[in-house]
Amino acid sequence: MRVCVLPAVKRIELEDRPIPDVPDDFVLVKVSVCGICGSDLAAWQDSGLKKYPYTPGHEFCGVIEQVGGRISRLALGQRVVINPNLGCDDCRFCRMGRPNLCDHLKSRPIKSNGGLADYVAVDHRMARPLPDGVPDALATYVEPLSCALHIVRAAGVQPGSRIAVFGAGALGSLVGLALQPYDAEVLFIEPQEQRRARLARFLGLRVISPDELAGAGLAGHVDAAIECSGNARAVSQAVEILRKAGRLVLGGLITHSQQADVSFAAITVKELAIRGAWLNPNTFEAAMDLVSASQEALARLPTETFPLARILPAFERAASPDAPKVLVTP
Secondary structure, eight states: OEEEEBOSTTOOEEEEOOOOOOOTTEEEEEEEEEEOOHHHHHHHHOOSSOOSSBOOOOEEEEEEEEEOTTOOSOOTTOEEEEOOOOOOSOSHHHHTTOGGGOTTTTTSOOBSSOSSBSEEEEEGGGEEEOOTTSOHHHHTTHHHHHHHHHHHHHTTOOTTOEEEEEOOSHHHHHHHHHHGGGOOEEEEEOSOHHHHHHHHHHHOOEEEOHHHHGGGTOTTOEEEEEEOSOOHHHHHHHHHHEEEEEEEEEOSOOOTTOOOOOOHHHHHHTTOEEEEOOSOTTOHHHHHHHHHHTHHHHTTSOEEEEEGGGHHHHHHHHTSTTOOEEEEEO
């Protein structure tokens, strides 16, 4: 089979490997489609978070080709979507209900390789049956939407809250979808005109450019700011517009090479709460339900599909400023 591998920063290759063995507690999934995530791009561009060589791809679905000897809840030919994050159930963070911070999450051998491949062997608990009415392409939104739900929950959104979201890319758009049930006042800040227009079509939300933010009269009047752009400038702008006792959630990956001109005095004086939101603890099932219920809206998001053989052009397209959601099919 073919596997996408990042052997080093800014390098990407397809390797030929044997189809992985399937232990008793695992299933072998033939990949149908996999999305390229912002964290995949960050690994390619060097976020400082990954060790190389690295096999990317976690927003994927497929069909079960082989079932381990101890598995009875899954069957051959069944369509599944993958929750790639599985805690050990034993460390202090798993016991706290925060498996995304599991001490063994990154080192435990729970899968053979990333989803940008022909096949993946996964722990059977990662494979969730995909509802018949959800197309493969929309199933790729389940994992990132589960992350968006975690971000929104971390922001402590209440009905009537004033929320500013920085970044209207793939993650920011899904955060906007996750905010819909809260009846909050939502404003997006996005530098790319094409993304601003796309978000307006997707959800009908108000969106402005960063240069318009200073004149928007928001300084000190925003309850929660959500950073989804991976841009350090957004952090400093968020600190400026947050009210006293406001909350800033960092959902995007800001690379270590960026510098942020942040007013630490403002953080202290306004008693701002700043926290990260990592992965998708306890939100995957809710995301599956939301994808099922939001198919019409999600279908309005533009996508481009590349074959696995053109993985480098796929990453280059996903990294472009005006990129849609990029999907890869074996």
